[in-house]
Each structure stands twice: as structure tokens, then as C-alpha cells.
Amino acid sequence: MKILVVNAGSSSLKYQVFDMETESVLAKGNCERIGTDGSFLTHKHADGRKKEYHEHMPNHTAAIHLVFKALTDPDTGVISDMSEIGAVGHRVLHGGDRFSQSVLVTEEVEKAIEDNIPLGPLHNPANLMGIKACQEVMPGTPHVAVFDTAFHQTMPPEAFMYALPYEYYTKHKVRRYGFHGSSHRYVSAEAARLLGREGDPELKIVTCHLGNGSSFAAVKGGKCIDTSMGITPLEGIPMGTRSGSIDPAILQFVMDREHIDIAEMTRILNKESGMLGVSGISSDFRDLEAAAGEGNERAILARSMFIHSGSKLIASYAAVMGGVDAVVFTAGVGENDADIRLKMVEKLGFMGIAIDPARNNVRGKTAELSPDGAKVKVFLIPTNEELVIARDTEEIVEKLK
Numbered sequence: 430m431k432i433l434v435v436n437a438g439s440s441s442l443k444y445q446v447f448d449m450e451t452e453s454v455l456a457k458g459n460c461e462r463i464g465t466d467g468s469f470l471t472h473k474h475a476d477g478r479k480k481e482y483h484e485h486m487p488n489h490t491a492a493i494h495l496v497f498k499a500l501t502d503p504d505t506g507v508i509s510d511m512s513e514i515g516a517v518g519h520r521v522l523h524g525g526d527r528f529s530q531s532v533l534v535t536e537e538v539e540k541a542i543e544d545n546i547p548l549g550p551l552h553n554p555a556n557l558m559g560i561k562a563c564q565e566v567m568p569g570t571p572h573v574a575v576f577d578t579a580f581h582q583t584m585p586p587e588a589f590m591y592a593l594p595y596e597y598y599t600k601h602k603v604r605r606y607g608f609h610g611s612s613h614r615y616v617s618a619e620a621a622r623l624l625g626r627e628g629d630p631e632l633k634i635v636t637c638h639l640g641n642g643s644s645f646a647a648v649k650g651g652k653c654i655d656t657s658m659g660i661t662p663l664e665g666i667p668m669g670t671r672s673g674s675i676d677p678a679i680l681q682f683v684m685d686r687e688h689i690d691i692a693e694m695t696r697i698l699n700k701e702s703g704m705l706g707v708s709g710i711s712s713d714f715r716d717l718e719a720a721a722g723e724g725n726e727r728a729i730l731a732r733s734m735f736i737h738s739g740s741k742l743i744a745s746y747a748a749v750m751g752g753v754d755a756v757v758f759t760a761g762v763g764e765n766d767a768d769i770r771l772k773m774v775e776k777l778g779f780m781g782i783a784i785d786p787a788r789n790n791v792r793g794k795t796a797e798l799s800p801d802g803a804k805v806k807v808f809l810i811p812t813n814e815e816l817v818i819a820r821d822t823e824e825i826v827e828k829l830k
Contacts, residue, residue, distance in 0.1 A: 431507075432518055438552070539560065605664075638812065680694050743773070
């Protein structure tokens, strides 16, 4: 079966086509500037061939039509017609507390995604547009929704509740949801496989998804019991442009002195804080690494704050689980920044967590980083959220037959 995986943003649409017999990616691409002038699609074949299509895409439906033009192109195509796509898997940001697993898209599911727009105002509308666009172009093809929040629905109440008036939870669903669920699920399962402990209910893993957006998860027996992001992806450690967790009284304090409203304050917390806000240079960790290497004190501080916060989370999640068997680094920074990996665990030796500097000299591929005989294994495992979506889609669709 060939499965199309779609990740629709407000003005973009990323896609990959999987051959599920081999779980290989046949092609992938990205539609950019949907709905604005200068829209284009960049399409890449698995063999390295690449082609750009500069055509106006007024909406996501037009984008999907262009995707199929690329997929059937004699130069770089991988299918002869749309009927070869057996199913479509859609990344959906927020499922609220309604979905603990991936589901076949129905009218009821679409309504639930729409109902969760207040929880995911930037992403859920775009995700829904992507689903409707694909349905319009492929009305007879099954569609599956894979929620970023679903993996974290196994958290106990003491982990997901906030210490606010309880009616905020019952009336408005204010609670911790967590994100990057497909990534945490994938790398924790891979770590269990590498340890030969698949299905072990006592296996304790801390997964560290480090990128422009970063989150940690405590995974015990394959189930999430705590995670660092909250009702939105703003909570947790400082990130590329997000502040991470701060004293909430700071908001009113700054608003009064800067004469700004809550909308502007929220924008600053999401877009101008984190590594960018502290360093004043960039949100890109590569830029910060270069600047830190040249002695830039604010770049050094930004990276140190990121490392400090990550170390605390790893230790606290070990405490929550009553121990830890493995720590996993993944995503853009986790897979490529050896210095951050090394420093994030260097104070955790008392817990049996350590990294061998020689083994740590690796980027973007699965590797054990811990020294021989280490009590706690440390892994680098590249994430593959798209494969998780494709696998879930295939499993659900197969049950329809």
C-alpha cells in the first residue's frame, strides 16, 4: 500500500509518500506561500531528483492538485494516478482530551477537530483545511487523523492538572496536553527495541525532543506519564523563540510598564523570547553555537539556560518514574548538537547518566552515546513522525477491509 502523509499549515502543506511494504519514502515535498503571490512546490524524489513548480495555489485544494501533478510527473513522479494512493494520514495538532489514539476521519472527528480550535488556534484550522482539501480531491480514499497530543493522554491527573480553580478544567478543559507525541512515541519505542525490552511495563525512558520547539516526556512501559509542554506548546524549557515556563505574574508586570495588551504579550512570549530573546542574535541553535564559540556572552547564556532547564527535566522525570533506564535525544538540535547533549547530562553522573565524548561525535543517525557498562543508556535516535503517521494510517485502513 502507498500512503500519503500530509502536514498542512496555514500557508504551507508538507507531504511524503510511503511504500508500506518496505516503509520507504518514495517522494516528499512542500507547498509554500499558499494563498499568496509567489506560491510554489518543491518536490524531491527518493533518488535525489528535485523539481520546483511555480504555480499559483489560492487554497489547499489547489495545493493538493499540484502535489498530484508532481507525484505523477514523468520526470520525478512515483505513481501513475491518484488511485495508487491507498490512504492519507493527516497530522493534527490538538485532539484535546477526546482522542488517545489515531482515528479514521469522519464527520464527527472533523467536528471534534473544529471544537478544539480554541486549544490549537494556529494549527487546527489549517489541519482541517488539509483534510477537507484531500477529501475533495480524493473523495473515495480513506483519511486518518493522527493527533500530536494523543500519546500524552495516558498521563495521570496529578501530571496533567493545573492548580487552578477546578471549574476551569470542567468548563474549559484547561489542563496539560503535551505535544510532539508522535516523536516521543516513536523514539521511546525504538529505544525499547534497542534495549531488547519491548513490552516491558517497567522500562523507564526520558525522551528529549530538542529543536526550535522542544519537549521532554517521561515514558514508563511505553506510556507517557508526564511531559513538559502544557495546554499549548509554550510551556517547558526555553526554546527557539518561546519563553518556556515563567512566573505568570511577569505578564502583568511587563504589560503595565511596556503599555501592551495581552495579545501583544502572548506574541512576544511565542515569537520574540527563548533563545532569540536572550541572545538577541538568532533562534537558530547553529548561529548561537557559532556566536558562543566567538565568546558572545548572551549566546553562551542562552545555550546555558537551555541546557540547565533540560538537565532539571531529565532528573525530575527520573524521580517521577522511580528511576530511569534510558535517555533519548532526538529532533534537529538533539540529533545534531553534540555539545548540548554532552552538557545536558554532565551533572547527572550521580544518577548513572553519562555520555562518552568519542561516541557523542555523531550526527543524525541512531547511536548509543553512553560509555560501556553505563547504568543508564543514552541514545541518539532520529525521529520519524511521518512514519508513525503512515503506520497508524495503514493499521486503521487495513481493519476496514
